[in-house]
Amino acid sequence: MTSLCLDQLLNNKKTSPFVLVNDTIRLSAFPILTDIGKRAVDETKSLIVLLTETSPSSWLQQFAPAQHGNIYIIDAYTDPHGWDQPTTIALNKNLVSVSDINNMELISKTIIQQAAQTPNCTILIDSITPLAMISQYRTYRLVKTLESLTTDAIRLVIGFHSDIKFISKTGLNMQDSLDRLASVIIKLESLKERTYLEAQAALTGFTSQDTFSYLTVTSNCIAKGGIAHIEWRKKSGKVTYESNGFILDASGYLTVVPATQLTGVVVPEPVESVDDDAMQLDPKMDPTANLSFNLSLTDQQRQQKENLVLPYLKAQQLEVSIDEEKKNSGLIYYDPDAADDFDDEDPDDDLDI
Known part of the structure; x- marks a missing residue:
């Protein structure tokens, strides 16, 4: 049985140089990103992480203490504007503190230097959105530079808030630009909640609209699961589209399941092409079956x-x-x-x- 696309991506079974994870406020990309990082460290790979929305302590809590030595953190969350310390980047053993997030060129240089020391690694950014709020053009250059480093041994994984719309004077927005660079695009969707209005609609046939439905009880509830819509662009030019479900298990890893197991909506399987000579018509569907004269040939x-x-x-x-x-x-x-x-x-x- 062929494994699901999301399972192949989490375990890095097939080539996926640049994985872009688009999330919303209803379902964060944090579980997917941490799961990719944990599986990479389990394979004795180095993990280079740029944190813009997650504290280093919260990130390290997702990993076993014995694995912290293979994790290199670039902290752009604690003091991104240098309010607490001078505007410098101090390199420690496994931690780089960024006190000027506007200096994206220096951040890019730090990642490149660290990737050169650990050629078999995974480069991960928890969210590129704070950088895009500063400058979309410079952020795109940063992502383009990191994407040029990807090989079969170096993998790039980036989280992006797709529900935040950026205004561009040139007509090219940040979402489309990142989609063109990525080899795999994952769009996360939370499970649909069965509300009281939907229950009434099923009984009465009348559908009413919620006055406010920004968040639901299933938003960011990984224990109940989530849906990942995947667009996978292979080197051969083939593009694979698939929707998978995922649930957080007791061991702290994500378990990939078919999306129908969580949504209950059965998607019809694609119809395979059948040879005309091999196809046999049902006598009930044959228009020449009940005629008074014969139209077929002996x-x-x-x-x-x-x-x-x-x-x-x-x-x-x-x-x-x-x-x-x-x-x-x-x-x-x-x-x-x-x-x-x-x-x-x-x-x-x-x-x-």
């Missing part, structure tokens, strides 16, 4: 039909035979010269008299 009639030579075929064969006869027959071609120009009025014109 084997003998079908054979006679195939052996019949139509008149236009005879004419074509006759033209071909005439052309071949002209090519194969011996013909003499005479090309007269100037001295052979006979005049009927003066037949002795060629005599020198």
Whole structure:
């Protein structure tokens, strides 16, 4: 049985250089990002994390203490504007404190230096949205630079708040720009809550609208599960679309399940193409089954039909035979010269008299 796309992405079973996780306020990308990070560290890979919306202590709580040595954190959350300390970037053993988040070039340089020291690693950004609020162009350059580092051994995973709309003067927004760069796009969706109004609509047939439905009890409730809509662009040019469900299990990892297991909505399977000769019609659906006359052909009639030579075929064969006869027959071609120009009025014109 073929494993689900989300399970392949979490375990990095197939090539996925740049994974973009689009979340909303109803379902955060944090569980997906931490699960990818934990699985990468379990495979003895290094994890380089740029934190803009998560504190380093909260991030490290998701991992076992023995794994902290393989995690390199670039902290742009604690003091991003240098209010508590000078505007410098101090490199410790496993922690880099960013006190000027506007200096994206220095952040990019720090990530590149760390990736050069650990070639087999996963580069992860919990949210690129705070950087995009400063400058969309510089943020795109940062993502483009990190995307150029990706190989079969180096993987880039970025979280983005898709429900925050950025205004661009050039007409290209941040969402479309990131979608063009990503090889895998994951759009998260929370489970639909069965509200009182929906229950009444099922009983009465009357559907009313909620006056305010920003958050529900299933929003960010990973214990109940979530839905991930995946667009996977392979190197071969093939694009795979799939929707998977995920639930947080007791071990702290995400369990990937079919989306129908959580939503209860059954998606029809794609219809496979069937050869016309191999397809058999149901007698009940055959329009010629109950006619008073016969429209089908017997084997003998079908054979006679195939052996019949139509008149236009005879004419074509006759033209071909005439052309071949002209090519194969011996013909003499005479090309007269100037001295052979006979005049009927003066037949002795060629005599020198």
